[in-house]
Each structure stands twice: as C-alpha cells, then as structure tokens.
Amino acid sequence: MKLLIDVGNTLCKYVTFQQGELSVIKSIETHLINQQWLAENFPIVEQCIVSNVNDSNLNQIITSWCESERIDYCFVESEAEKFNIRCAYDDPSTFGVDRWLGLIGASTLFPNQATLIIDAGTATTIDLLTSSGIHQGGWILPGINLMFSSLVQNTKKVFATPKNINQIAFANNTTDAVNQANWAATIGCINTAIKTAHEQYLPEDDTLLIVLTGGNAAKLKQLMTVECEFIEKLIFVGMNRYNANKGLK
Missing domain, CATH: 3.30.420.40 (ATPase, nucleotide binding domain)
Structure with missing residues (x-):
C-alpha cells in the first residue's frame, strides 16, 4: 500500500493507493500528527510520499516513522x-x-x-x-x-x-x-x-x-x-x- 500525505498549514490530508485506485480523502489537524498516530492508522505501508508546506519538524516525525517501519519514502519538492x-x-x-x-x-x-x-x-x-x-x-x-x-x-x-x-x-x-x-x-x-x-x-x-x-x-x-x-x-x-x-x- 502507498500512503500519500499532503501536510497543510491547518489540516493534513491523506489518501492511500492500492489496487490501482486512490482512496477517499481523509484529514487530521496538522498539529496532531505524531509517530503513534501514524503507526496506529497505517500498519501496512510500503511507500510514503509527502508534500509539506508546514513546519519542517513534521518531516522528521514522518522520516522517523518510515525508517523505524522500513518504509520507502520521499518528500516532494518543486523542481525546474x-x-x-x-x-x-x-x-x-x-x-x-x-x-x-x-x-x-x-x-x-x-x-x-x-x-x-x-x-x-x-x-x-x-x-x-x-x-x-x-x-x-x-x-x-x-x-x-x-x-x-x-x-x-x-x-x-x-x-x-x-x-x-x-x-x-x-x-x-x-x-x-x-x-x-x-x-x-x-x-x-x-x-x-x-x-x-x-x-x-x-x-x-x-x-x-x-x-x-x-x-x-x-x-x-x-x-x-x-x-x-x-x-x-x-x-x-x-x-x-x-x-x-x-x-x-
């Protein structure tokens, strides 16, 4: 399963991608994101793709979770x-x-x-x-x-x-x-x-x-x-x- 996370200033929206389809969009208040919430809600994830316009500290939270669970991850940045x-x-x-x-x-x-x-x-x-x-x-x-x-x-x-x-x-x-x-x-x-x-x-x-x-x-x-x-x-x-x-x- 692939997890896609869009971290905004107020809300974090996320979907999963599996069997060729994106799930419905769900959201959580951005300040509530932590490793425990990630572990409880996404026990089976193979890849995690993140875009973040909020505090870079959230990148570290997601990175630590991904590395502890051996999940491949990347943070999307705008490119030329x-x-x-x-x-x-x-x-x-x-x-x-x-x-x-x-x-x-x-x-x-x-x-x-x-x-x-x-x-x-x-x-x-x-x-x-x-x-x-x-x-x-x-x-x-x-x-x-x-x-x-x-x-x-x-x-x-x-x-x-x-x-x-x-x-x-x-x-x-x-x-x-x-x-x-x-x-x-x-x-x-x-x-x-x-x-x-x-x-x-x-x-x-x-x-x-x-x-x-x-x-x-x-x-x-x-x-x-x-x-x-x-x-x-x-x-x-x-x-x-x-x-x-x-x-x-």
Missing part, C-alpha cells in the same frame, strides 16, 4: 522540470509544492491538453500549463474565506457573516454584498486568466481546459459560466506519480 513538466519560476524552490503537484496531476489526467488549474483553498492559485507541458506562470489571490475576513476585520462599519450563495447577483444588504463580491472577484479573476491565456499564450486553435480543485472548487464550479472539470484529488494524482524507490529521500 520533471515528468516532462517545466516550471516557469526562475527559482523553482519558491514555487509552492501544491501548485507543482497540481501541474503534474493535470498533465497526468489530461495529457497534451492546455490547462488552467485553479486551486481554491486558503489562497486561490491560478496556473497555466500548455499542451506541451510548459508552465507559463500564474497568480495568487486570497481565498474566499481570507478575502471575507480581511475586509470585515479591517473595516469599522462593514458588518457581515459568511453565507452561501446560489448565483452571482447584486446585493441589497451588507452581508450579501460582501459574500457576493468575494465570489464575483474570484470568478472575475479566473475569467481574466482565461482571456489572458488565449490572447497571450495559446495558439488560436488551442482549446483550454479549466480544472478546479481545493476546498471551494465545487462551489466555484456551480457559479462559473464556463465549462470546468472539478478534480478533488488533483494534488494526490500528481503525488502518486512519484515513486519512493526512485524519488529523493
């Missing part, structure tokens, strides 16, 4: 090029590993297809990958919840509470106005990214696939006016390309 994917960043080490894995995951599921990857989580990231595997760069903006809290906490007379919306519309009260604007701003940014991709980076006859992932992706798909693919496990699809026997330990 791998699996025929080329990163646009001059310094790939500054490119978030979650975005890197999104590129790899999209290329795995949709080979030779120009793709705009939107990861809508704490931050919303947008990255363009050409059909030949060239990353053209991307954007980072605050996620829906972060955008909401930033406005409410930094203004004296904007009182609002988070609220689900079913469609983009103008609002007649402050709560709706803030919630509507957060989603509209995010969708507007994505639409601008689509326009920019076609006008500046892609041949006229090249189609562009829009891929959504992350915690707010399902809701975004409902509100978007263009066709999108929602891939919940996109990062894990990318992570699964790595083989601990061949990867960097």
